[in-house]
Amino acid sequence: MAYTLYYWPLPFRGIFIELLLAEAGQPFEKKSPSSIYPDHRFDRPLPGMAPPYLVEKGGLQIAQMPAIATHLAERHGLMPSGxxxxxxxxxxxxxxxxxxxxxxxxxxxxxxxxxxxxxxxxxxxxxxxxxxxxxxxxxxxxxxxxxxxxxxxxxxxxxxxxxxxxxxxxxxxxxxxxxxxxxxxxxxxxxxxxxxxxxxxxxxxxxxxxxxxxxxxxxxxxxxxxxx
Amino acid sequence: MAYTLYYWPLPFRGIFIELLLAEAGQPFEKKSPSSIYPDHRFDRPLPGMAPPYLVEKGGLQIAQMPAIATHLAERHGLMPSGxxxxxxxxxxxxxxxxxxxxxxxxxxxxxxxxxxxxxxxxxxxxxxxxxxxxxxxxxxxxxxxxxxxxxxxxxxxxxxxxxxxxxxxxxxxxxxxxxxxxxxxxxxxxxxxxxxxxxxxxxxxxxxxxxxxxxxxxxxxxxxxxxx
CATH class of the missing domain: 1.20.1050.10 (Glutathione S-transferase Yfyf (Class Pi); Chain A, domain 2)
Incomplete structure (x- = not known):
């Protein structure tokens, strides 16, 4: 899997990342955020206050839903031009x-x-x-x-x-x-x-x-x- | 002025836009948001819930501080590459x-x-x-x-x-x-x-x-x- 999304088994803020990857045809796995939040946030680069957190295999690791979303949109052709x-x-x-x-x-x-x-x-x-x-x-x-x-x-x-x-x-x-x-x-x-x-x-x-x-x-x- | 920022006479969310334009050497004027919020938000394109709101002369008009900030950073050389x-x-x-x-x-x-x-x-x-x-x-x-x-x-x-x-x-x-x-x-x-x-x-x-x-x-x- 190229992407791992750390979020609870609920839609709320995580689903934007899931929908984006689904539309882009990118496989991903979803894991519980409990391995990161609240006790291990500072073990990760670009740490956040709360889920979602995204890990790209061999690449970016980052918190903040809209930052993850704009980054993935850019990469997978879902950011408009202009x-x-x-x-x-x-x-x-x-x-x-x-x-x-x-x-x-x-x-x-x-x-x-x-x-x-x-x-x-x-x-x-x-x-x-x-x-x-x-x-x-x-x-x-x-x-x-x-x-x-x-x-x-x-x-x-x-x-x-x-x-x-x-x-x-x-x-x-x-x-x-x-x-x-x-x-x-x-x-x-x-x-x-x-x-x-x-x-x-x-x-x-x-x-x-x-x-x-x-x-x-x-x-x-x-x-x-x-x-x- | 190329830019007009609608925000109260306080730093809080507006100052990010002001600092960005100041660093970029772009003149701007600041106006009270009361001509937009709360009664006239839908008179504007890309309306928002609350200030700040940015108007570019002959260009973009938009709400949402981080959207304004990323847009201006892109335009004025303050968005990193990569x-x-x-x-x-x-x-x-x-x-x-x-x-x-x-x-x-x-x-x-x-x-x-x-x-x-x-x-x-x-x-x-x-x-x-x-x-x-x-x-x-x-x-x-x-x-x-x-x-x-x-x-x-x-x-x-x-x-x-x-x-x-x-x-x-x-x-x-x-x-x-x-x-x-x-x-x-x-x-x-x-x-x-x-x-x-x-x-x-x-x-x-x-x-x-x-x-x-x-x-x-x-x-x-x-x-x-x-x-x-």
């Missing part, structure tokens, strides 16, 4: 990372309650969906940034598809605030590499999302039963 | 962004109290300092990633120098956990473009840091008087 499109693709993966930070309340610093969730869902989550929709509207069709699949598509798919799979009521929110992105997700999920990966990932992780008490709190405010 | 060094430089600016998120408690979701601050300072903040130090140790000298100044140096300077200027007791922490990075900051701050910028920025912003109640809470746990 300074503006490159910045837009980088922005998309950063935006995705920020949404995960917000929906998990920064790793579970607080739990969702009905009021705080209702406000977040109606305001910030809707705004994030519109941010992706506006990017598609101005740059996209049939992909996020135009005629070719790029890191921006991996960002959109990796952000919204696992969220909707784990928390199905949010599909209606995406259809309302980002209808073109919602349709794009369907098209992306039919690409052979991505379809095969998502099928295997869902068989592996079920409806697990970010894990922990914060995932339980998300299920509760959405009226879903606990993931078994 | 895939590994590029990934390391990108990681440095992402790490810096994450530290700001943590020290401001995600934009002031909670306030610092003696116990939570003590734990953060001894554990996560010290770990972040060591992460920068390890990067310098493995890749650096005289700059973060080797013989030339890059985005990674702007990340280190933009993260730690304003923090120490606003919250002086933290200088000892950096000297203890990241002595080589601490020395690097001194060398960077003597480069003509950076020195002129930092002098003007400190005259403009005083010891202001992230603003708001969260800045007051930081000053309180550090036993500093309120910024007048």
């Amino acid at each position: 300074a503006e499109a490159r910045a837009a693709a980088t922005k998309a993966i950063l935006d995705a990372n920020d949404v995960l930070e917000e929906i998990s309340q920064n790793g579970g610093v607080q739990m969702w309650e009905e009021e705080s969730w209702g406000e977040f869902r109606a305001e910030r989550l809707a705004t994030w969906m519109r941010i992706f929709e506006e990017t598609y509207q101005h740059h996209g069709g049939p992909f996020m940034l135009g005629e070719e699949i790029t890191l921006a598509d991996i960002a959109a798919l990796g952000l919204w598809a696992p969220m909707i799979h784990a928390l199905p009521p949010l599909e209606e929110d995406l259809k309302r605030h980002a209808p073109q992105v919602s349709a794009l997700l369907g098209r992306l999920a039919q690409r052979p590499g991505l379809e095969a990966f998502l099928t295997a990932q869902r068989a592996r992780d079920g409806q697990g999302y970010c894990g922990g008490e914060i995932e339980a709190s998300l299920r509760e405010v959405l009226g879903l039963k606990a993931e078994g | 895939a590994e060094a590029r990934a390391a430089a990108t990681k440095a600016i992402l790490d810096a962004n994450d530290v700001l998120e943590e020290i401001s408690q995600n934009g002031g979701v909670q306030m610092w109290e003696e116990e939570s601050w003590g734990e953060f300072r001894a554990e996560r903040l010290a770990t972040w300092m060591r992460i920068f130090e390890e990067t310098y140790q493995h890749h650096g000298g005289p700059f973060m990633l080797g013989e030339e100044i890059t985005l990674a140096d702007i990340a280190a300077l933009g993260l730690w120098a304003p923090m120490i200027h606003a919250l002086p007791p933290l200088e000892e922490d950096l000297k203890r956990h990241a002595p080589q990075v601490s020395a690097l900051l001194g060398r960077l701050a003597q480069r003509p473009g950076l020195e002129a910028f930092l002098t003007a920025q400190r005259a403009r912003d005083g010891q202001g840091y992230c603003g708001g109640e969260i800045e007051a809470s930081l000053r309180e746990v550090l036993g500093l008087k309120a910024e007048g």
